[in-house]
Amino acid sequence: MDLATNILLILVGLIVGSFLNVCIYRIPIKKSLIAPASSCPTCEYKIKWYDNIPIISYFLLKARCRDCDTWISFRYPLVEILAALFAVLVFNKLGINLWSVTILAVIYMFIVGSFIDFEHRIIPDGFSIALLIVGLATCTINPHFDGGLYSLWQSFLGAFIGFFGVWLIAYVGEKVFKKECMGGGDIKIMAGIGALLGWEGVIIALVLSSFFGLLWIIGLILAKKIDEDNSIAFGPFLFLGAIVQFFVFRGLYEFSIFMQNFITL
Numbered sequence: 001m002d003l004a005t006n007i008l009l010i011l012v013g014l015i016v017g018s019f020l021n022v023c024i025y026r027i028p029i030k031k032s033l034i035a036p037a038s039s040c041p042t043c044e045y046k047i048k049w050y051d052n053i054p055i056i057s058y059f060l061l062k063a064r065c066r067d068c069d070t071w072i073s074f075r076y077p078l079v080e081i082l083a084a085l086f087a088v089l090v091f092n093k094l095g096i097n098l099w100s101v102t103i104l105a106v107i108y109m110f111i112v113g114s115f116i117d118f119e120h121r122i123i124p125d126g127f128s129i130a131l132l133i134v135g136l137a138t139c140t141i142n143p144h145f146d147g148g149l150y151s152l153w154q155s156f157l158g159a160f161i162g163f164f165g166v167w168l169i170a171y172v173g174e175k176v177f178k179k180e181c182m183g184g185g186d187i188k189i190m191a192g193i194g195a196l197l198g199w200e201g202v203i204i205a206l207v208l209s210s211f212f213g214l215l216w217i218i219g220l221i222l223a224k225k226i227d228e229d230n231s232i233a234f235g236p237f238l239f240l241g242a243i244v245q246f247f248v249f250r251g252l253y254e255f256s257i258f259m260q261n262f263i264t265l
């Protein structure tokens with residue numbers, strides 16, 4: 001893809017990222033995503049357009065509100081950078097077509113869902129329902145599936161395996177550790193992810209998610225930063241596992257070969 005197109009993708013990605021930040025802040029507190037215009041959560045100072053330019057404003061303002069000096073979270077530029085990065089990655093890898101737009105929209109939902117889960121320990125049901133609908137509705141253009149009506153069955157099966165796979169892990173985990181390991185939100189979100197990835201993809205995504213989650217927990221223990229209730233938000237890892245599966249592994253066969261090489265390394 002040529003440089004001009006990529007620059008355009010970065011600019012559009014940054015602007016969408018700015019909107020994703022609005023979603024992350026407003027969805028959990030059930031505020032409208034459109035009106036009113038953004039304001040500082042502390043002093044309610046209406047943010048001027050020149051203080052609302054993705055990334056640039058954050059650094060010009062030195063991460064502080066112009067009015068009350070309240071610290072602005074690094075999440076804002078981070079989400080904008082992620083949104084631009086994925087726009088470039090998805091369109092360069094998959095070309096400009098409806099499927100790329102679908103996948104990018106799904107990744108943007110993952111980003112919003114992850115930050116909400118990190119901050120509020122909840123994945124709103126709307127995310128799971130939207131993912132499930134997108135997965136089923138786009139099954140015939142999904143390159144993971146074989147096409148036609150059969151795709152619908154593959155999408156359904158993925159949703160089913162995703163839902164019951166996580167349910168089983170949650171059930172076993174609860175029996176073994178005598179406490180809730182995964183929330184209902186995680187189980188529902190995996191149905192939506194399964195509808196997009198199919199049954200093989202969703203199993204691989206689950207294995208990867210557990211692996212990433214485990215690495216994170218080990219990191220937290222080493223840094224002595226584990227929460228008082230000894231739990232983590234698992235949603236972000238489910239999303240990460242799904243993204244890695246999507247871009248790296250096609251099926252269980254390729255995944256098993258990779259795992260064999262990884263283990264014998």
Ligand SMILES: [Zn+2]
Nearest residue numbers: 040043065068
């Ligand atoms: Zn302020």
